[in-house]
Amino acid sequence: MTVLLREAIGDRLRHARTNQRRTLRDISRAAKVSLGYLSEVERGQKEASSELLASICEALELPLSELLHKVAADVSALDKVKETLDRPERGAKPVETATAERGFEGGRPVPEVIGNDLADLRLSPPRMSTTLRTTITTPELAAIVAA
Template sequence: MTLLLREAIGESLRRSRMSQRRTLREVAGAAGVSLGYLSEVERGRKEASSELLAAICGALELPLASMLTEVSESLTADTPQLCAA
C-alpha cells in the first residue's frame, strides 16, 4: 500500500514531538491548534494547510523545510522504483 502525503507528514511530526518528549497538549497549545486537530494530523487523517504546518513546526522548533525533506525521503523510499525495459 502506498504511503499518502498526509500520513508521511503526520508520522514525521509525531516522531519529532515524541523525540522531544512533549505531549500533544503542549505542542497544540504552542501551535495554536486544538489537541484533537493535531492528533488527527499526526494520524494522517487530516491534511493541514501550509499555515498550520508552519505553526506546528514552529511549536516543535523544527524547520518546515527539514520536515518536508524527511517526508520527501520517506515517500521516495516507499515508492517502487520504475526501471526502463
Template sequence: MAVLLREAIGERLRRARTDQNRTLREVSRAARVSLGYLSEVERGRKEASSELLASICDALELPLPNLLGNVAADLAVTTGAPVPVQAPAAKVSAYASTGSDAGILLSPALTHRLSVAVTDQNKAIAAA
C-alpha cells in the first residue's frame, strides 16, 4: 500500500509537536487554525495548504524546508527509493574573466543545470 504524502506530513508534524511536549490546543492557537483541523492534518486525513503548513511550522518553530526534507527522507525509506541528501549552499566553482570590469561566476546547481551569476562592480544577476 502506498504511503500518502498527507499522512507522512501529518506524522512528522505530530512528532515535532509531541517532542516539544505541546498540546494540540497550544499549537492550533499559535498557528491560528482550529484544533479539529490541526488534528485531522496530523492524522493524515486532511490536506494542508502551503500557507497552513507554513503557519503550523512557524508555530512549531520548525523550518518548512526541514519538515519537507524529513518527509522526503521518510517516504524514500518507505518506498525503497534513494534517500535524498541535503545539499550544502551553492559554492562558486569557477570565475571567468570577460576582459572588462564584469566577471561571470559559475556554480553547479542540484538540478544538473549550470547556474550562472554575472557580476559587475559588486552587483549580481542570477540566471539558471
C-alpha cells in the first residue's frame, strides 16, 4: 500500500481541476503543456518537473505550496493507516488474513471526511449490501383540465 509521490500529486491536481469544473483541455492550454502529458501527470503515470508543476498550479490558480502541503498531508495519513495495519492488536488475525476475509483492497475515503480537503483522508473497507434501498413505484397519472 505504498503511495508514490507522483500519484498523490496527480490525484490532488485532478481534484483541484474537477472542483473548478474545468477540463483537461482548458488547463493544458493555460499551462502550455500537451493534453496527453497533463492527463498522464493526473493519473500518476508521469513525474512532473517543478517547472511543469508550477505552470499547472498557476493555470489552476492554486499555490504550489498549498498543493505540496496537501500532498504531504495525504501521504502522511496513508502512512499512519499502513502503520496501524502493520501492528495488529493482541489476539487479532494477521493483517493479510483479516483484509482478505473482509475483501479490503486499498480503501476509499469514508463519509466522515468534512469539506473538500482530502488531508483528513481515512480509509475504510468497501461495504457491500444486498438490500434494496429504493422502491420502484408506478408514476401517478394526473388529469389535465383545459378551460
